[in-house]
Amino acid sequence: MEHRTHWAIKQINFDLHSAGEQRLLELHELEELKMNAYDSASLYKARTKAWHDARISKKEFVEGQKVLLYNSRLKLFPGKLRSRWSGPFQVSKTFPYGSVEIFNDKYPPFKVNGQRLKPYYEGQLIEKPENLSLIDVSKSP
The missing domain is CATH 1.20.5 (Single alpha-helices involved in coiled-coils or other helix-helix interfaces)
Structure with a gap:
């Protein structure tokens, strides 16, 4: 075989x-x-x-708008709870193709890429804080 x-x-x-x-x-x-x-x-x-x-959202900034600037240098030496956003800055001028000129009280105007910015939303101001005691709440009928 x-x-x-x-x-x-x-x-x-x-x-x-x-x-x-x-x-x-x-x-x-x-x-x-x-x-x-x-x-x-x-x-x-x-x-x-x-x-x-x-899914990419187009960011458009107008003059006078407040923005936050992404600090990419913090990637190298990050603090655990440190925010990577600095600001607020104000937009002084917008240029074509996404570049924006911003300024602050501390810094003179400088150009940045618009991808490094995000809008800064100021919260509503509370005129007078309200104090509430837990003892008073527990005693009420």
Whole structure:
């Protein structure tokens, strides 16, 4: 039995033409799989980019608006509870393509990229704080 299988394997290997055709078919199949994977990856990239771009919010600043400036240098030596936003600054001028000129009482006017800014919202001021004692609340009927 062993002899017959060995002989059959030898016969297959001696037929070089059919072995070459088989190898060529395998190479074409591999190339097709590679192209399908490439197409799938490019489709995935395009969809991911479209999804990401749709969620980017455009920031537009007007003169006189208060903004906070992102301090990127704190990334190197971050304090655990330290805020990375400094300000508030006031917008003095806006330029095309997103650059903004801002100033503060401490700093002269300087240009920054608009991506490093976010609007500063001043909260509502409370005129007079109200004091409430817990003892008074617990005694009331």
